Amino acid sequence: MGTLLKPTHADLPAPSRPNPAPTQRPDPRPDPNHADCRGVASVLSRVGDKWSVFVIMMLSDGPKRFNELKRMINGISQRMLTLTLRGLERDGLVTRTIFPTIPPRVDYELTDLGHGLQQPVKALGQWAIDHLIQIEAARSQFDQRNEG
Numbered sequence: 001m002g003t004l005l006k007p008t009h010a011d012l013p014a015p016s017r018p019n020p021a022p023t024q025r026p027d028p029r030p031d032p033n034h035a036d037c038r039g040v041a042s043v044l045s046r047v048g049d050k051w052s053v054f055v056i057m058m059l060s061d062g063p064k065r066f067n068e069l070k071r072m073i074n075g076i077s078q079r080m081l082t083l084t085l086r087g088l089e090r091d092g093l094v095t096r097t098i099f100p101t102i103p104p105r106v107d108y109e110l111t112d113l114g115h116g117l118q119q120p121v122k123a124l125g126q127w128a129i130d131h132l133i134q135i136e137a138a139r140s141q142f143d144q145r146n147e148g
Helices: 035-047 050-058 066-072 078-090 112-145
Strands: 094-099 105-110
Touching: 035 050, 050 066, 050 078, 050 112, 066 078, 066 105, 078 094, 105 112
Parallel strands: none
Antiparallel strands: 094 105
């Protein structure tokens, strides 16, 4: 009978790391308990989401109303825009301002933190545009090799 190779989880104690002296930089390695990875993953899932990227880009030149954003972002549903804006607001990237008019007017605007995200988002988008042909070619080659 062959050997079964199955990944298993072993509960190993985390190696202890001494606290750095105040003049030292904190250890840049991830926390052995993966708390850092989980935190970063949750942030990246928000800012890497395609609708969040579109909203951030549309708000880059100033506040917008909900319907204005919906018209600007082709293909987004009202529900998805609502969820995206709510998530961005929760993460401190967007503010929501309600004006006491009839009917009430609601504007969405990037916070300072949200403005800080514009440049990396633009750079990532530009990288995707610059390398799209190469990526499509690689996908095609991969798919041809793995047919059947």
